Amino acid sequence: MKRSELSEFAVEEEGFKLKIRRGSQGIPVVSAGRGSNSPFVPVEAAQSSAPAQSAQPVNPGAAAPAKEEEGVIYVKSPMVGTFYRAASPESKAFAEAGTKVVENTVVCIIEAMKIMNEIQAEVKGTVIEALVENGQPVEYGQRLFKVKQG
Amino acid sequence: MIQKILIANRGEIALRIVRACRELGIKTLAVYSEADVQSLHVQLADEAICIGGPKSADSYLRADRIISAAEIADVDAIHPGYGFLSENAKFAEQCESCNIKFIGPKSKSIKMMGDKAVAKDTVKKAGVPIVPGSDGPVENEAEAVKVARKIGYPVIIKAVAGGGGRGMRIAHNDISFAKEYHVARNEAEKAFGNGAVYIERYIEKPRHIEFQILADSHGKVLHLGERDCSVQRRHQKLIEESPSPFLNSDLRKKMGKAAVRAAEAASYENAGTIEFLVDAKGNYYFIEMNTRIQVEHPVTEECTGIDLIKQQILVANGEKLSFDQGDIKFEKHAIECRINAEDPSRNFAPSPGTIGLYYAPGGHGVRVDSHAYSGYVIPSHYDSMIGKLICFGTTRKVALERTYRALSEYIIRGIKTTIPLHKAIMADPVFIEGKATTAYMEDFMSRTPPDLFS
Numbered sequence: 001m002k003r004s005e006l007s008e009f010a011v012e013e014e015g016f017k018l019k020i021r022r023g024s025q026g027i028p029v030v031s032a033g034r035g036s037n038s039p040f041v042p043v044e045a046a047q048s049s050a051p052a053q054s055a056q057p058v059n060p061g062a063a064a065p066a067k068e069e070e071g072v073i074y075v076k077s078p079m080v081g082t083f084y085r086a087a088s089p090e091s092k093a094f095a096e097a098g099t100k101v102v103e104n105t106v107v108c109i110i111e112a113m114k115i116m117n118e119i120q121a122e123v124k125g126t127v128i129e130a131l132v133e134n135g136q137p138v139e140y141g142q143r144l145f146k147v148k149q150g
Numbered sequence: 151m152i153q154k155i156l157i158a159n160r161g162e163i164a165l166r167i168v169r170a171c172r173e174l175g176i177k178t179l180a181v182y183s184e185a186d187v188q189s190l191h192v193q194l195a196d197e198a199i200c201i202g203g204p205k206s207a208d209s210y211l212r213a214d215r216i217i218s219a220a221e222i223a224d225v226d227a228i229h230p231g232y233g234f235l236s237e238n239a240k241f242a243e244q245c246e247s248c249n250i251k252f253i254g255p256k257s258k259s260i261k262m263m264g265d266k267a268v269a270k271d272t273v274k275k276a277g278v279p280i281v282p283g284s285d286g287p288v289e290n291e292a293e294a295v296k297v298a299r300k301i302g303y304p305v306i307i308k309a310v311a312g313g314g315g316r317g318m319r320i321a322h323n324d325i326s327f328a329k330e331y332h333v334a335r336n337e338a339e340k341a342f343g344n345g346a347v348y349i350e351r352y353i354e355k356p357r358h359i360e361f362q363i364l365a366d367s368h369g370k371v372l373h374l375g376e377r378d379c380s381v382q383r384r385h386q387k388l389i390e391e392s393p394s395p396f397l398n399s400d401l402r403k404k405m406g407k408a409a410v411r412a413a414e415a416a417s418y419e420n421a422g423t424i425e426f427l428v429d430a431k432g433n434y435y436f437i438e439m440n441t442r443i444q445v446e447h448p449v450t451e452e453c454t455g456i457d458l459i460k461q462q463i464l465v466a467n468g469e470k471l472s473f474d475q476g477d478i479k480f481e482k483h484a485i486e487c488r489i490n491a492e493d494p495s496r497n498f499a500p501s502p503g504t505i506g507l508y509y510a511p512g513g514h515g516v517r518v519d520s521h522a523y524s525g526y527v528i529p530s531h532y533d534s535m536i537g538k539l540i541c542f543g544t545t546r547k548v549a550l551e552r553t554y555r556a557l558s559e560y561i562i563r564g565i566k567t568t569i570p571l572h573k574a575i576m577a578d579p580v581f582i583e584g585k586a587t588t589a590y591m592e593d594f595m596s597r598t599p600p601d602l603f604s
């Protein structure tokens with residue numbers, strides 16, 4: 001990459017994606033996607049203090065660490081399990097876009113080892129959107145809802 | 151048929167397990183804490199699930215989250231590595247009841263050998279020599295003193311729920327015994343939540359020699375030879391080697407048979423280690439059994455040529471061991487140095503931080519088991535071991551010189567490590583002559599100028 005004038009290079013085949021881009025410090029940043037069906041492909045950290053010398057696979061499926069926006073806060077998963085929007089398949093979702101929440105508002109259920117856990121928002125504001133689909137597995141710290149503070 | 155394994159651990163052993171699974175065509179799931187996002191094994195595993203915050207108690211010790219991750223990712227088995235939940239009988243039981251194969255012994259074997267006093271009693275009945283001591287925990291100080299006098303001073307007071315060299319106190323007479331007894335009980339209560347202690351004769355300057363056990367679920371129990379782990383500092387192993395420079399083939403046969411009897415008495419399956427203390431006359435005494443794979447397993451792997459992690463997985467899969475005791479040969483001499491992020495010149499203070507340049511040695515007879523790489527940030531939340539250097543050759547002399555050569559090439563910039571210390575030990579006449587006992591490190595540190603090992 002160094003000798004050419006290219007600043008970006010991408011190749012895509014079935015089950016494999018490769019993109020190389022000149023990073024801000026002139027160091028190549030490589031992202032490779034695997035053709036895995038699992039949502040839990042290793043995630044790159046949002047900040048790395050040292051220059052990335054080796055390929056760090058980025059999960060195309062899970063919520064990529066985005067830039068922090070003004071006044072936006074996230075409800076994060078406190079456990080590992082399966083995410084449900086409502087108490088049962090027939091019930092209404094706990095939280096939709098526009099739902100106002102306070103700290104102890106139940107926003108979703110996470111099922112862990114056959115126990116249905118009610119998850120509280122722990123923030124105050126208005127839900128912008130849900131970031132995980134109903135019935136999807138979630139990990140500790142995963143962003144569940146995007147909330148506008150206030 | 152095991153198709154996916156959850157690795158309930160971190161660092162170099164997690165990487166080791168990923169590698170073995172890769173070679174067996176088994177998929178891997180890494181569970182990790184927020185402090186380990188950039189860890190090498192997390193990046194190399196097929197899948198990864200974050201299970202908590204940086205503290206071990208909030209992540210790697212959270213059995214509930216680990217089992218939850220196992221369920222949502224549909225794994226067949228969990229490899230617990232060493233430390234963390236590897237010897238937690240309750241966790242092994244939970245795996246059993248969730249129909250997830252725990253890669254290790256049955257939970258009842260872990261429970262039996264986890265209580266040091268029960269373990270001693272169990273192997274004693276199998277005709278394995280044990281250190282003279284109290285028959286189980288002592289009830290009170292009066293009884294303890296009686297036992298101490300009967301055994302004969304010096305004695306060592308040990309926590310029943312202890313391990314890893316912690317919760318142990320030595321007394322040389324009645325007066326010091328009274329004090330050490332209470333200190334030991336308090337330490338045990340604080341560290342393990344169980345203040346019960348037992349008393350043993352203290353063997354002066356023993357060698358620590360342990361035997362590797364491998365057993366399948368069809369009744370075959372084998373030993374894969376010994377590891378001499380006498381070079382220890384505060385009961386933490388620094389250097390391990392196989393074969394032991396002290397044992398002759400006769401003693402090896404006797405101790406090997408005793409180790410197998412001890413494992414059979416615990417109805418053992420999978421990999422484990424029987425630890426002995428050996429005095430200058432060659433008397434050997436069982437001290438404890440480790441019901442897990444150990445840090446120093448590569449020493450046995452390079453000495454015998456047998457891949458222990460793969461064997462663990464095959465045994466967990468229900469397969470019979472494909473070899474017998476007579477097939478096991480000790481062909482190479484292997485030496486392992488534990489590379490810790492510590493500063494020997496500041497009393498081994500931990501040295502976490504960012505590794506600048508990392509360059510590992512190579513060549514014939516050199517093996518490096520490490521999760522470190524250039525730019526890696528060593529978290530401060532876990533133990534300080536960042537890698538293991540294992541060198542082996544046809545003779546002990548070759549292994550020693552090779553270790554010295556490899557340590558000279560090993561570069562880890564940005565943090566302090568024990569590399570210079572290991573180099574100094576490789577050049578030390580007492581170690582070269584194979585005369586190191588568990589008293590070695592204290593002696594070495596006292597007579598070696600600090601600028602030679604830091």
